Amino acid sequence: MNEQQLENIGADERPDLTVVVVSYNTKLLLDRMFDALIAARGNLRIQTIVVDNASRDGSVEFLRANYPDVELIENSVNVGFGRANNQAIAQARGRYILLLNTDAFVASDTLLKTIEFMEANPRCGVLGVKLVGPDGSLQPSCRYFPTPWSVFLNSTGLMRLSPWTRLVDDMSWDHNSVRTCDWVPGCYYLIRREIVERVGMFDPRYFLYFEEVDHCRRVRQAGWDIIYYPFTQVVHIGGESAKSEGPLKEISRQISLLQIESELLYFRKYFGMSGVLASVLLTTFANTATAVRQGLLRRNLNRSRAALLNIRLTVGSLVATRFASRPTR
Secondary structure, eight states: OOGGGGOOOOTTSOOSEEEEEEESSOHHHHHHHHHHHHHTOTTOOEEEEEEEESOSSSHHHHHHHHOTTSEEEEESSOOOHHHHHHHHHTTOOSSEEEEEOTTEEEOTTHHHHHHHHHHHOTTEEEEEEEEEOTTOOBOOOSBOOOOHHHHHHHHHTOGGGOTTSOOSBOOSSOSOSOEEESBOOTTEEEEEHHHHHHHOSOOTTOSSSSHHHHHHHHHHHTTOEEEEEEEEEEEEOSGGGGOOOSOOOHHHHHHHHHHHHHHHHHHHHHHHHHHHHHHHHHHHHHHHHHHHIIIIISOOHHHHHHHHHHHHHHHHHHHHTTTTTSOOO
């Protein structure tokens, strides 16, 4: 491990790139993430900031011992993904800012290629790249804004009823060409500094999920492009690979609740009360149909119970957030 490669640049010399990492109980991933980052550095001047969200796995001690030159922000409580990123971005000095997940491993050419693209395309405000799983399988990397209707169609598999509706994930093309889109996932999220100065960063109401969806929407409203760049790739072991069809455990329940809450907050912000009510009604209908179909026709009681639980979590979140007018944490 070459610690000198991670040294921070002094205040009198602006780094090319600030890398922001939010860590929550991911000590086992840190070496791999940093090794990939070091290998991709090239001649870039990099400032690295890690925000630890009250990890209980010894992450802070590990970082102090092995990466003493990284700027470390220690939170005494888990403040959420968006707020933690905001903490670090307030201290960022780079010309560009990269939000990088601890479970996202850049290729050796990723940093140089994506920054070169940003330099050549001044209207690009946020850039994402091709995301693949550990087995090389393509993950959703170029996405479109959700609506209550598109979420319903996707969850029910009824896309044929509305073929003109653009779903959040369109996986039907080869993903080998540059294209503009609505938003890119936050595991590799390259931002132009001017975006932070003019648009700001994440809405702190989202504890987890929808931070980058909301941010990209504001970036687009301000006249900038969100671009998917396919000529490098990042291995991402989270997201799609973390899904399970097994019985819901308590941690899965909490994650589901956070996702539901963020979705309702987003729909209230951009579609008003009618959007929130439409989302809840469509979700209730879809999950009721799933519960009946899986429970009575296919005898899959686990999926039937999960669908009924989703209804309960959605209605409970609606009440707890006062019809999506405020977050619960």
